[in-house]
Amino acid sequence: NFGTVETIPEAFDREYLSPVQIGTPPQTVNLNFDTGSADLWVNTNETPENQQNGQVEYNPTLSSTAKKMEGATWDITYGDGSASSGIVYTDVVSIGGVTVQSQAVESAQQVSSSFQADAASSGLLGLAYGTINTVQPVQQKTFFENAMNDLASPLFTVNLMKQAAGSYDFGYINASEYTGEIQYTPVDNSRGFWGFNPSGFQVGNSSFNASSWYAIADTGTSLLLLPSGMVDIYWSAVSGAKFDALQGGYTFPCNTTLPSFTFGVEEYRGVIPGHFMNYAAITKTTCFGGIQSSDALGFSIFGDVALKAQFVVFDGGDNTLGWANK
Numbered sequence: 001n002f003g004t005v006e007t008i009p010e011a012f013d014r015e016y017l018s019p020v021q022i023g024t025p026p027q028t029v030n031l032n033f034d035t036g037s038a039d040l041w042v043n044t045n046e047t048p049e050n051q052q053n054g055q056v057e058y059n060p061t062l063s064s065t066a067k068k069m070e071g072a073t074w075d076i077t078y079g080d081g082s083a084s085s086g087i088v089y090t091d092v093v094s095i096g097g098v099t100v101q102s103q104a105v106e107s108a109q110q111v112s113s114s115f116q117a118d119a120a121s122s123g124l125l126g127l128a129y130g131t132i133n134t135v136q137p138v139q140q141k142t143f144f145e146n147a148m149n150d151l152a153s154p155l156f157t158v159n160l161m162k163q164a165a166g167s168y169d170f171g172y173i174n175a176s177e178y179t180g181e182i183q184y185t186p187v188d189n190s191r192g193f194w195g196f197n198p199s200g201f202q203v204g205n206s207s208f209n210a211s212s213w214y215a216i217a218d219t220g221t222s223l224l225l226l227p228s229g230m231v232d233i234y235w236s237a238v239s240g241a242k243f244d245a246l247q248g249g250y251t252f253p254c255n256t257t258l259p260s261f262t263f264g265v266e267e268y269r270g271v272i273p274g275h276f277m278n279y280a281a282i283t284k285t286t287c288f289g290g291i292q293s294s295d296a297l298g299f300s301i302f303g304d305v306a307l308k309a310q311f312v313v314f315d316g317g318d319n320t321l322g323w324a325n326k
């Protein structure tokens with residue numbers, strides 16, 4: 001079978017939320033689909049009230065198909081320092097008409113401050129490889145891994161949009177969502193991520209700089225995080241841009257016209273329009289850049305700033321990533 005679900009951007013395209021049905025009768029919660037992690041966790045009746053800010057909860061006691069996974073716990077930390085932990089149930093989970101009868105649903109008994117403050121998001125739905133799922137003592141599979149064998153094709157596609165509704169499609173490729181040909185490239189999943197090797201980059205209409213490095217496709221990261229050498233070259237083309245240690249990255253005058261950023265995947269060239277690199281205004285006149293350094297992380301992240309300019313196929317059958325402009 002196959003299905004599609006819309007995904008809605010929060011302010012600044014900081015994150016994208018999609019409705020997910022859990023339990024019987026179905027309880028709908030909006031989750032942050034995250035190809036950079038592999039835990040499906042959600043605010044529940046077990047999440048302390050003082051760690052919530054109005055989030056919609058999943059309540060397993062109201063679901064006739066919920067089963068507690070005795071003795072199971074989870075505990076996750078993210079690259080931005082946020083974290084959450086708790087216990088585990090299995091229940092029916094449906095996304096856009098694709099149903100998994102027994103999905104590990106991780107109930108949050110502790111969430112860190114950035115999650116507490118994010119009232120619109122009830123949790124995360126991991127779409128990375130289950131090898132980095134944090135449930136103990138028995139590691140659990142992701143929704144996609146559990147659904148994959150029943151899908152028409154063992155893949156899902158990601159079509160994020162700038163300040164507009166996009167979609168996650170499961171089991172099929174919708175040709176109306178992209179232009180040109182899809183460029184497939186092998187995935188390095190040795191760290192549990194959808195890792196790949198970009199082949200270079202280009203700022204505006206300048207020449208293409210061939211280079212090969214490791215990056216991950218991560219819908220749960222807002223920005224495009226690249227080696228500082230590339231980031232410095234990009235911002236050196238923007239008059240008034242400067243590295244602002246207080247803000248933790250490059251800022252620039254908001255009224256500047258920004259150059260596009262093109263990345264290579266083998267022979268393919270993915271183009272990110274210049275205005276996508278304006279992440280958010282810090283003051284009336286100073287804006288924060290959407291391209292920032294990944295040096296502190298140790299690897300590059302193609303987050304939403306890049307992904308919202310592309311149609312991306314995550315193929316779990318042959319472990320490839322497919323890229324197309326749109």
Ligand SMILES: CC[C@H](C)[C@H](NC(=O)[C@H](C)NC(=O)[C@@H](CCSC)NC[C@@H](N)Cc1ccccc1)C(=O)O
Pocket residue numbers: 015032034036037038076077078079080081082124132218220221297
């Ligand atoms: C510091 C933690 C390191 C990065 C590592 N954790 C990870 O790699 C986790 C699974 N993935 C992540 O932290 C990153 C990918 C690697 S970044 C170093 N993606 C998921 C993240 N953006 C999800 C998120 C969404 C909204 C708000 C906050 C966080 C670990 O547990 O060792």
